[in-house]
Amino acid sequence: MRDIKIIDPSHQRHSFFKKDDQQIAQNVVLPPKSDTNEKKKGSDTFGGKKQFRPNPEMEVLVGLTMRASFFKLIKPEIRCNVPAGREVLFEWEIEPRSTLVMVELFNRDGDILRSFGPFDSTTFRLQTSEFTKGRYYWKILADENLIKAGALVIH
DSSP: OEEEEEEOTTOEEEEEEEETTEEEEEEEEOOOOOOTTOOOTTOOTTTTOGGGSOOHHHHTTTTOBSSGGGEEEEESOSEEEEOTTOEEEEEEEESSTTOOEEEEEEETTSOEEEEEEEESSSEEEEEGGGSOSEEEEEEEEETTEEEEEEEEEEO
16 A cells, blocks of 8 residues: 655645545645744735735725726726825816716735825825825716726835
């Protein structure tokens, strides 16, 4: 009888026994291994700071377009990076032009920081100098309905 043991990333030990030309498998769940290179609290691969880490719940919305038949985002890119202190230009086309547009800004935790508008024009300039470095999310709303969502990193 041959015993082959394989440990996969889910920390399960798979034992395969070969007996009389039959393969029999047994799974034994092992406790997670402690990572000897555990990250310090608040650090990660995004510059070592929590404020740059993506938020999975907000990331689902990034790039989302609703009711796109009458709205076109010209600027900014859906995901953009800007140096601290530089403004971000939001520019769009919308029909009818009389539609009131608002821009909402959220922190990386999904908490709304500010609402801008309503605008009856097709541009808005976000001044980043009042915000700390980190990851933010934005939503564009028309007549209080979500139209477009994106992400912004101020570095």
